[in-house]
Amino acid sequence: MISNMLSSFLKKLLFARQFFNMNGKLEILGERNVIMEPELFLMLNEASYGLGKESAKIFFEKYKKKIDLKQNNYSNLMNLLEILGLGSVKIMKVGEKSATISVKDSIISEQYRKKRGKSKSNTCEFIAGFLAGTFSFISNSETDAQETACASKGGSVCIFEVKW
Numbered sequence: 001m002i003s004n005m006l007s008s009f010l011k012k013l014l015f016a017r018q019f020f021n022m023n024g025k026l027e028i029l030g031e032r033n034v035i036m037e038p039e040l041f042l043m044l045n046e047a048s049y050g051l052g053k054e055s056a057k058i059f060f061e062k063y064k065k066k067i068d069l070k071q072n073n074y075s076n077l078m079n080l081l082e083i084l085g086l087g088s089v090k091i092m093k094v095g096e097k098s099a100t101i102s103v104k105d106s107i108i109s110e111q112y113r114k115k116r117g118k119s120k121s122n123t124c125e126f127i128a129g130f131l132a133g134t135f136s137f138i139s140n141s142e143t144d145a146q147e148t149a150c151a152s153k154g155g156s157v158c159i160f161e162v163k164w
């Protein structure tokens with residue numbers, strides 16, 4: 001039954017004795033591997049957004065008394081994000097309940113391109129979360145941020161739309 005479901009690649013690996021699972025160790029082509037539920041990757045992607053949002057909140061809570069942050073001064077806050085090293089952060093547009101932010105040389109997309117080449121999808125969920133957390137601090141309300149263009153796919157900047 002199960003063998004009908006195995007891909008031909010896995011069948012070849014089994015035939016060539018390149019797929020072992022012994023004593024809790026899974027080896028494919030001589031390398032240790034692990035099988036995970038595909039949902040895990042969705043969870044990790046969602047988690048990185050949440051982690052970014054939480055770390056921004058922690059960051060601003062921690063430093064708001066130490067740094068003179070005028071809560072509505074957007075460019076001061078964007079400068080602060082640059083100092084953290086996330087990338088070169090610029091406000092493109094601010095509306096009543098939304099903002100468009102560009103991040104040049106995002107730490108994530110730079111690493112992605114360097115290590116893996118071009119991506120087919122946006123990669124900077126953590127920064128989207130961090131921006132959501134930052135604007136949540138500024139607006140004192142719930143926020144949501146989405147990356148609408150990503151340098152990992154090509155181009156030089158990542159664009160984020162923040163709504164609150």
Ligand SMILES: [Zn+2]
Binds near residue numbers: 106123124
């Ligand atoms: Zn990006």
